[in-house]
Amino acid sequence: MKFICFTLLFVSGITDSISERYEVVGSADPVFAVAGEDVILPCSVKPSISVVDMRVEWFRSDQKDSQVHLYEDHEDKNTDQIQSYRGRTKLNHPELQRGDASLKLSSVRVSDEGLYKCFIQSKSWYDDTTVDVRVEAVGRPPVITVDGFDHSGGLHLQCESEGWYPEPDLEWLDSKGVSLSSETTETHRNTDRFSVKHTITVHHSDKIHCRVRLRHHMIEALIISSSNMFSSWRTSVIMISIAVVLSVIVGILTAVFARKNRDYDRLQNEKRTLQNEKRTLQNEKRRLQHESDQHLQLLKTIIPKVNVILDADTAHPRLIVSDDGKQVRDGKRQTERLDGDKDRFNNYLGVLGKDGFSSGCFYFEVQVNGQTEWDLGVTRESVNRKGSIILSPEDGYWIVGQYEGGYWAYESSYVSFSRSMNPQRIGVFVNYEKGLISFCDVESMSLIYSYTNQSFNKKLFPFVSLGYTSNVNPIPLIICDDY
Known part of the structure; x- marks a missing residue:
């Protein structure tokens, strides 16, 4: 049975003199x-x-x-x-x-x-x-090439350029600066640069400009489509067309029967491959669903209640931990704390629980409603708390988190989840002996993520965080006892 965690937001901090602001x-x-x-x-x-x-x-x-x-x-x-x-x-x-x-x-x-x-x-x-x-990034100057005639005698021109960023605009202009509509356009991205290719057909002699531009840069090329160009291209196109037609007729008669047999065999092989892949995906889906159901059943039936109290002596100096150790929020200003500084996080807005666990199962819930950047889970007591931290199992952190509207975990690399998720309360379940750490959305009791086959040999401590010092959000994270 679920209950609602009530929070009390309180305001505290250090008043700075106007001259220091x-x-x-x-x-x-x-x-x-x-x-x-x-x-x-x-x-x-x-x-x-x-x-x-x-x-x-x-x-x-x-x-x-x-x-x-x-x-x-x-x-x-x-x-x-x-x-x-x-x-x-x-x-x-x-x-x-x-x-x-x-x-x-x-x-x-x-x-x-x-x-x-x-x-x-x-x-x-x-x-x-x-x-x-x-x-x-300014790309190469555009190159205009003549690509033949159409059936009505129009001259096909092609303009292309590469090496631009972001995607540039390409336009054709006549001698009076009037924009001409491109007939075909192609844009390709290679790594971090763009290449563009546009074609146009002209039906009379003129000076044709091809212009490629970004917001602050522009390069253009010029071609003069003369009457001699039209006549020479017409003659060439007629001769080439006769040769091409004869070659095509012979090629079609020779290849049509062989291609028919090859296409049939290829289609049959592709059909069998797709059927095998479909069966494999269905089996994997059933396996993952079964594993997810097992984890959720475990969370629903075996949930030893533990009383998590946050240890203010480990908290980043900007964090304010409530007197009962159940809430933590960002006080924005960094406070002077002389006691326990060696145990504090100094760059990451994190805090540990006072008590650790080295056997059996334990479970706790954290309310994250309203907070836009957070990480939570468990960690070893001996983890590094100074400077930049990688929240990975290799460095002693088993967590899930939210950052810029997305949800993620980290094992050998970052694993992102659907942005359509919107959990208000996260449940954290740990089975020490089985090396299992699972996170679930408490309201829907749906599994968010699991770390499996982990190996523990030291105490694990609850861990919550409000991200890096760039995050300024006064809404607290709350350890919930009403489950």
């Missing part, structure tokens, strides 16, 4: 960069005070484990920097004295496009701003 500003408009060139990502504080003694962190807000550049304790510390940014980022240290923390990004790549967060933190205040970086 500042605003981090960037660019209201997107910053456009050209692939291969350098770009400056603007970021500064208002009023213009020195940020030399502050923490300045640039990271990708559209990615996990996304550190682009870190300045702290008067020096750059880029050991956890994304590999693709190594040697390409730079802060102008003299400008930090004037409150300018703009980042220079060298040799821009198409993969650099996205949302960047500039986060500046003093001892008693912090703020951030988002910079939207758009990348343009």
Whole structure:
């Protein structure tokens, strides 16, 4: 029988003096960069005070484990920097004295496009701003080729170009600058660049322009369709057409019977292959459903109740743990805590439960309703709690989480779930001896994810988190006892 967890939101924090507050500003408009060139990502504080003694962190807000550049304790510390940014980022240290923390990004790549967060933190205040970086890559000049005539004598022209990003616009223009409609258009993407190909038919002599352009760049090619070109192409097309027709007739008569037999055999083989694949998929579906039903039945019938109390001594300094240890929320400001600092998370908004478990089964529930970024599950007591953390079983974390509207888990790689999910309360079930950790949506009692065949030799502690320090959401995560 399910009950509803009631929460009490309370407000607490440290009142900062007005002189210590500042605003981090960037660019209201997107910053456009050209692939291969350098770009400056603007970021500064208002009023213009020195940020030399502050923490300045640039990271990708559209990615996990996304550190682009870190300045702290008067020096750059880029050991956890994304590999693709190594040697390409730079802060102008003299400008930090004037409150300018703009980042220079060298040799821009198409993969650099996205949302960047500039986060500046003093001892008693912090703020951030988002910079939207758009990348343009200029491709090769367009090439116009003559591709023959149609039945009415019109001249087929083809224009193509490659190496562009984002997808460019291609248009045909006559000598007066009037746009001509393309008859066929093709666009292909190779890795991170686009190639385009358009065709057109002209019926009179003229200067024809093919123009390829992006928002800030444009290249065009010119061809003059003269009357001599029309007459020479007509003669060539007639001679070629006669030869092609004769060759086609002979080829058709020779190949038609052999092709008929080959096509029949091929279709029969494809039919048998599809039938086998269908049976395999049906068997796998039944196996997974059976496994899911077993896990859910286990959760419904064997749920030892454990009293989870969060350990405030392990919580990140920004987190506020309620007196009864049942709720944790982001207080936004980092508080000074001298006791137990060696046990605290310092970059990840995490907190452990006070009691660990080293045998049998245990189960607890966490209400996540209203919170947009969270991770929860179990972890070993000895896990690393400093700096950037990979929430994987290899590093002692067995969790599921929500980030930017999606749901995920991590084993050998990230596993994402349907965005249509919207769990309000997550149940966490652990069978220590069987190496099983399962997560379910409590309301629907549907299985979300299971870690199976795990091996434990130390105590496992409940773990909840509000993500990285970029997440500012006052709604608490709540340990629920009413199940």
